[in-house]
Amino acid sequence: MSNPLAIAAVTATLRNLLTAGVTADPDLADTVVTMQPLDRARVNGNTANQVNIFLYHVLPSGAWRNMDMPGRVKPGEIAQPPLGLNLYYLITAFGRDNDTQRPFSHQLMGRAMACLNDHPLLSSDEIKTALANNDLWLQLERVRFTLQPFSVEEIAKLWTGFQTQYRLSVAYEAAVVLIESSRAVVAALPVLQRGQGDSGIQSQTNLLSPFPTLEQIVLPPNQTTAQLGDTLTLTGYKLSGNQISVQFSHPLLTTPLTVSASTATDTEITVLLRSDVQAGAPAPNDPAIWPAGAYMVSVVISNKGQIDQTSNAMPLALSPAITTKLPMKAKRAKNGVVTCSLTCSPEVRPEQRVALMVGSQEIQSSPVANQTSQLSFVITGVDPGTYFIRLRVDGVDSQLVDRTTAIPEFDASQKVTIP
Structure with missing residues (x-):
């Protein structure tokens, strides 16, 4: 890539570039481009036009730290990273006769900066011919010159360190110079074959949970909520086992309702919305067991000799149903009070909030002291007529x-007539 002559090659190429660019001006044809320290640049009474190049600082390239040399090191091989360097040059202009007749130093500086502005990248041919035996011209990344905007304070500190009088100067960064390590690459023997057909081994991490997981609860067709007696389909993965049961948790129940699965595979379970029959227990789908409202549903998988596994929980809404024959007619008492009495399933508990939606108006239920299916509503503020109810x-x-x-519509039977 490049040997230790790389730094000298950049300096020599910069000298040739400035020499050609500055002397192209007939007024500056006598200009000499030197590469001296600043305290020795203008000695022996020299008063000719002069541009001096001084390499005053070298820093490691942050972009190339710990990077392998392109084209030399293959993946899996070990090699010493190349030495990536950024070079900082100070270009100083000295005018003819010390600018006594004309500001030649300003003209020199203008020509030098214009030359680097038009020619910020060093070409391979320029580097190759600038210094014998250098191989920087083979470097994959080209060397670029960038103007460094120093403040007055930074310039003062810089020249104080040189311990010489200040002269008109500008600073440039040359980046990047890569010096290849002389240490040999450690490369293991190649792999004989990478998988079938030498195409490599393909692998994919399993993003699925190792535990039983529910993904969806599918209701019977044309329903948005569940009802007692429905068959639910629970989909997910890792749902198979020796014994599968489904638990329904409700805030008003001290223990979840447990129902055995009707069918079960690794990805799908069907369950009838009921409670398992036990000795002395109510009927399986007894509405007294199931309060309406929001449930959390989970699957419990039992395998012989293993601890039971419980899946994640998913929400399920169990809707009430009006069991009174509909359409129905509310009653108006002699005092003008309109009362609507009906029965429902599941039974309502005292802790639950119950209302009858008459059209768009909510009518609160009369308080119930015990769990019951008998409800009564006193309707006020509703004009006589026929309304949909919920x-x-x-x-x-x-x-x-x-x-x-084909097009959803309101169930015509779900109505009440208010006299």
């Missing part, structure tokens, strides 16, 4: 929309 228990409404038709 029973709302803990935020879950009874089903009003008929989705079995």
